[in-house]
Amino acid sequence: MVVAEDLQCLKSIALMGGMDGPVSISTQKLGAELGISPQTASRRLISLEGQGLISRTIRPDGQFVTITATGEEELRTEYAAYQRIFEEGEQAYQLQGELISGLGEGRYYVSIAGYVDQFRERLGIDPFPGTFNVRLSPASVETRRKLAGLDWTAIEGFTDHDRTFGGAKGLRCTIAGYDCAIIVPGRSHYPDDIIEIISGTGLRRALELKDGDPVTIEVKRE
Incomplete structure (x- = not known):
């Protein structure tokens, strides 16, 4: 601190x-x-x-x-923190971007019990295999930076079969009414304009989306 x-x-x-x-x-x-x-x-x-x-x-x-x-x-x-003190009521942040394909690592990591259990218990999400990846618009990159001060949920690192897995943090959000969470690994390899999202639903199929389609992510702060 x-x-x-x-x-x-x-x-x-x-x-x-x-x-x-x-x-x-x-x-x-x-x-x-x-x-x-x-x-x-x-x-x-x-x-x-x-x-x-x-x-x-x-x-x-x-x-x-x-x-x-x-x-x-x-x-x-x-x-x-000062915003929470002086601003009353609920505030919503909206991120705009386009759907992109990830590096294929998301499907592997959301299948590991040490992560899945925490996603269920701490974020209330039983994750669909794979992550939903979005490239943010330039304006939304600035909005994303504002999210840093919100109450993120810690995902603890752990060791499984002599392999160490790093920690992460998650922030609840919604896409077209579906409950989701933005996940940021402790050692993220993605640039600022790329975010990874988990959901209990296969969003590509449910929303009939393909790479390049527009996506709106909503984050609410109580």
Whole structure:
């Protein structure tokens, strides 16, 4: 868990432009922004780097800092928490994309008891063999990033027959009224515009879809 002081430092770096790429930041400037000494600011940067929330490069013209994807997700999680505090009622997110074929791994992984049992118990889904894969539109890629701060369900890693299987996280959603869940492996190999979905129904057949057909995914936040 990121401590409050580090999170405040991460926010300041973002406001200085660190979300957009390498930004020149001195410990004196950062310390002044946070109301702390340059030495303490240096320790904050070291801590953020150690947690993988920023990357740093030292050049002859100064120190350049970039917020990593992990750091961005941490900020989005904090943002979503404030949304839950100040926004009332239910909020729905809608993702638009097109159906694509996966790499064939989904059918294998959703057949493994260690995963299937957790999908049933934690997500309420007895998964159909295989995953439903969607390539998101550019606008929906940004919407997907907002989902990082929602309450995802942890899928624990486990060992079976001397083989270790990694953890994942799942988020309930619906497609055309069918209950589904977005699954993100702990070590995802897919780019940001691709998502994997499990469902208790073979959605391709039930919805008569083929690769390239439009798909709408709805995620509700209470």
